Amino acid sequence: MKRSTAKAVAGHLARLVIMASVSLAPLACGSTGPGMAPVSGKVTYQGKPVPKGSITFASTAPEGRNATGQLDADGSYTLQTENPRDGALLGEYNVTIYAHDEPILDYIPKKPIPPKILSPTKYEKPETSGLKATVKSGSNTFDFDLTD
Structure with missing residues (x-):
């Protein structure tokens, strides 16, 4: 390939990369994208924070x-x-909470050690949790106080 042709191809490729970067930029709109909103809150059970889970x-x-x-x-x-x-x-949204404290072991026990359950298991499934939330434009805070 001639040097001038190689330069033309390299220049064309560079323009394609720049165009692709610019066209994909809206997909990475800062911390929240279009049609999205920040959501945070606290989960408590019997008045105390649920310290682990999702x-x-x-x-x-x-x-x-x-x-x-x-x-x-x-x-x-x-x-x-x-x-x-x-x-x-x-x-x-239907909201679920899975709060188990999985033991971290440095050995293999003869019998499996079940995780410690930190909140009622009814909150682990959408059909039994009863928790709902509506995310709206702007900052959203949803606190959930779990009961038996």
Whole structure:
């Protein structure tokens, strides 16, 4: 290939890369994308923070996407759909909470050691949790006080 042809091909490829980068930029719109909003809150059980586990906002829309978060030691969480702390899509959700403290062992026990359950198991399934949330534009805070 001639040097001038190689330069032309390299220049064309560079323009394609720049165009692709610019066209994909809207897909990475900061901490939350279009149609999304930040979601955070606290989970408590019997008045105390649930210190471990996960929370899932399961979309009720057929084309919707779920958002999840990890519970911190103080029971707080921040949701993400695709990227850390990007929030959830606007819409209706059924909420589930899975709060188990899995033992960390440095040996293999003869009998399996079950995890310590930190909240009622009814909250682990959308059909039994009874928890719902509607994510709206702007910052959203949902606190859940679990009961037996």
